[in-house]
Amino acid sequence: MAPGRRKKPARRGRSAEDAPPQPDFEGGTPGLVVAHHGVAVLVRFEDGSERQIWLQPDQRAVVGDRVRVRGDRLAVDPAHGVLRRRDPRGRERTIATNLDWLGIVVAVEPREPPGYIDRGFVIARAAGIEPFLVLNKTDLDEGGALGARLEEIYASSGPVFRVSAESGEGLEQIPVLLAGGKLGAFVGPSGVGKSSLVNALVPDLDLRVGALNRGSGKGTHTTTTATLHALPGGGFLVDTAGFKDFIAVDLEPSEAAAGFPGFEVPLEAGCRFRDCLHRTEPGCGVLAALAAGEIDERRHRAYLQLVEELESPDDQRR
Ligand SMILES: Nc1nc2c(ncn2[C@@H]2O[C@H](COP(=O)(O)OP(=O)(O)O)[C@@H](O)[C@H]2O)c(=O)[nH]1
Ligand SMILES: [Mg+2]
Ligand SMILES: [Zn+2]
Structure with a gap:
């Protein structure tokens, strides 16, 4: 250390x-x-x-x-699928438990910070929660270019839904995931439409939309950071407020190495060393897949960038 x-x-x-x-x-x-x-x-x-x-x-x-x-x-009762965030004083706080699915919500506007989705996948997997990706505001995605790009990168790592809380397009896919009493939560940058999505999926709900929240520093929410809502067809959705800092939970480079989206196939086969960080190690399955063109160079660079961030002391304070 x-x-x-x-x-x-x-x-x-x-x-x-x-x-x-x-x-x-x-x-x-x-x-x-x-x-x-x-x-x-x-x-x-x-x-x-x-x-x-x-x-x-x-x-x-x-x-x-x-x-x-x-x-x-x-x-x-003892819980699984525990989602945490770092509070402003740097302490980890539990936001929600017993999550089966973590929906990482992004939008055409505002765009998420670089690496946000990758961190979301790694955080979910490290917590034993299945990640899925939601691209909201497809009504603004002209020609579907962003949706196509995200599908290309992430569809092999989990469900990718293109939706619009406003028009209702694609929304029906979400309750299907949660059928049978499963618990899901939305996380994502402020303004991407998380509350709008929960409102659209849960009848008679009126969550505040467009509200300022903790991520921006000046919050309208004080103690409530998450609320849980039952879907008509079974299952539950958690709305989280203000997760600029959801990505600042403690993550180990080894967790990125084990859960980076897009590395599933080589990871299944394994690397020579159990603690391989897929950088220069001999017998690395990820590097072999990279050399064989099965992993895009940009994805490996994004991974290296994430590991570098996780190793930096700054990342621990963010
Ligand atoms: N065009 C468009 N705007 C949306 C959509 N969903 C949400 N919005 C708008 O995006 C803004 C932020 O929505 P909100 O649900 O508060 O986002 P949150 O911060 O992620 O909870 C609001 O002005 C919403 O009306 C959508 O599908 N299309
Ligand atoms: Mg909200
Ligand atoms: Zn490796």
């Missing part, structure tokens, strides 16, 4: 400040956390009713958590 680089919190499960020992109990009425209000959470039960439950001191629960309620107490 480079000198001066701060120690990272534990990666799997929740980070240290999120996981104090919880007073737990057996049984209780099962429910799902659908909103988080700092000291309390809103729990939806299987019969559709909802109740606000106060958290115990040191107790943590976030949107997506499966819980059991007894009296006015809550017990949180």
